[in-house]
Amino acid sequence: MITVDEISSEVMDIIRTVHDPEIPVLTVIDLGVVKKVTVEGKRVSINLTPTYSGCPAMDMISDDLKSALKAEGYEAEIKLILSPAWSTDMITETGRKAMEVYGIASPLEPSNDILALTEDAKIVPCTRCQSKNTKLVSQFGSTACKALFQCSDCHEPFDYFKCLK
Amino acid sequence: MENKLYDYILSLGDNSLILGHRLSELCGHGPSLETDIALTNISLDLYGQVRNYFQYAAELAGEDASEDSIAFLRTDRQHKNVWLVEQPNEDFGHVICRQFLFDSFHMPLMKQLCESKDERISAIAKKSIKESSYHERFSSEWMKRLGAGTEVSNQKVQAALDHLYPFVNEFFQETPLDKEMKENGIGGDLPAIKEVYFKNVHALLLEAGLTIPEPDWRQTDGKLGYHSEHLGFILAELQYMQRSYPNSDW
Numbered sequence: 001m002i003t004v005d006e007i008s009s010e011v012m013d014i015i016r017t018v019h020d021p022e023i024p025v026l027t028v029i030d031l032g033v034v035k036k037v038t039v040e041g042k043r044v045s046i047n048l049t050p051t052y053s054g055c056p057a058m059d060m061i062s063d064d065l066k067s068a069l070k071a072e073g074y075e076a077e078i079k080l081i082l083s084p085a086w087s088t089d090m091i092t093e094t095g096r097k098a099m100e101v102y103g104i105a106s107p108l109e110p111s112n113d114i115l116a117l118t119e120d121a122k123i124v125p126c127t128r129c130q131s132k133n134t135k136l137v138s139q140f141g142s143t144a145c146k147a148l149f150q151c152s153d154c155h156e157p158f159d160y161f162k163c164l165k
Numbered sequence: 166m167e168n169k170l171y172d173y174i175l176s177l178g179d180n181s182l183i184l185g186h187r188l189s190e191l192c193g194h195g196p197s198l199e200t201d202i203a204l205t206n207i208s209l210d211l212y213g214q215v216r217n218y219f220q221y222a223a224e225l226a227g228e229d230a231s232e233d234s235i236a237f238l239r240t241d242r243q244h245k246n247v248w249l250v251e252q253p254n255e256d257f258g259h260v261i262c263r264q265f266l267f268d269s270f271h272m273p274l275m276k277q278l279c280e281s282k283d284e285r286i287s288a289i290a291k292k293s294i295k296e297s298s299y300h301e302r303f304s305s306e307w308m309k310r311l312g313a314g315t316e317v318s319n320q321k322v323q324a325a326l327d328h329l330y331p332f333v334n335e336f337f338q339e340t341p342l343d344k345e346m347k348e349n350g351i352g353g354d355l356p357a358i359k360e361v362y363f364k365n366v367h368a369l370l371l372e373a374g375l376t377i378p379e380p381d382w383r384q385t386d387g388k389l390g391y392h393s394e395h396l397g398f399i400l401a402e403l404q405y406m407q408r409s410y411p412n413s414d415w
Binding site for chain 1: 292
């Protein structure tokens with residue numbers, strides 16, 4: 001995680017206004033992609049670790065961070081780093097709750113994730129009615145990070161955020 | 166040394182580039198919405214991995230090189246991918262079979278490269294392996310489903326297997342560059358992967374009720390820049406924009 005102590009809270013507040021364009025309820029901090037922030041006067045440098053290698057949202061997040069900081073008089077430099085590789089453990093607890101409300105089920109632990117995605121185990125709770133009587137529709141969903149599920153009780157279709165560790 | 170490392174990175178990236186392109190051709194043409202989305206998701210992951218490799222290669226090359234110039238401005242002879250990944254989509258059986266034969270190689274290779282002495286290659290592998298484990302799961306599950314499905318699905322995927330299987334030996338063709346990279350701890354150990362590969366692939370094919378084809382000889386040397394005629398057509402489409410309108414951007 002990032003060390004917030006040495007960073008001016010003003011800069012952190014600005015960073016917190018930037019959201020994942022594809023999951024707009026998540027701030028980039030909640031998503032866990034911001035790995036290091038250093039501030040020197042009006043110059044801010046940020047290390048970002050991409051969720052998936054080909055995630056098109058990363059370029060947009062970089063641009064959004066730059067323009068949000070620029071609006072407050074900061075010059076930002078964004079560096080995409082590969083190590084540490086992002087994992088779903090980096091999503092904060094606040095982030096998980098926000099996603100659930102938004103209709104995206106949180107990632108399960110790896111062993112259960114495999115059961116849900118390949119063995120049709122009924123363990124992913126529906127984001128609308130919480131029933132676990134749900135079924136996999138597609139291992140790959142609307143974005144690289146999600147799979148598509150449907151609730152067999154209330155019939156709600158919903159996304160499941162795949163475990164990545 | 167830097168030039169050799171550059172070539173080695175291209176050989177890793179080119180497999181993902183060409184397979185990623187083949188899968189992207191299916192965008193909007195998949196047999197069902199779910200498989201269409203899955204195959205293009207896999208394509209996107211592979212392109213993401215290519216970007217990581219080519220950004221690194223561009224830094225090594227210096228001067229005006231960029232990930233884009235490496236992807237869009239090399240000739241067919243400068244591509245180092247194996248023949249398997251350039252084979253056409255034909256039908257869903259071919260698409261799945263090609264993917265399965267590739268993933269079964271890609272996963273153990275990524276596992277080895279996680280331990281590469283080159284930190285950047287190791288970081289890319291650690292990132293890629295997480296995504297590729299989903300690809301492998303997808304293609305293996307579909308191999309089983311098609312193989313053990315109906316008579317027609319079995320026949321079609323068996324035909325695809327008979328056609329594509331002779332290409333897999335090329336994965337294990339050790340070029341002098343592969344040997345050198347293995348010996349200095351940067352690259353993968355192809356003979357070691359070969360053992361795991363055929364053990365795993367054979368087990369799954371039997372489970373899927375498919376017949377393992379007899380070993381056959383095929384023209385190879387894609388790693389040395391010699392390709393089937395398919396690659397030229399792929400590059401014509403892939404590079405059209407940059408060739409016709411140099412440095413165009415959007």
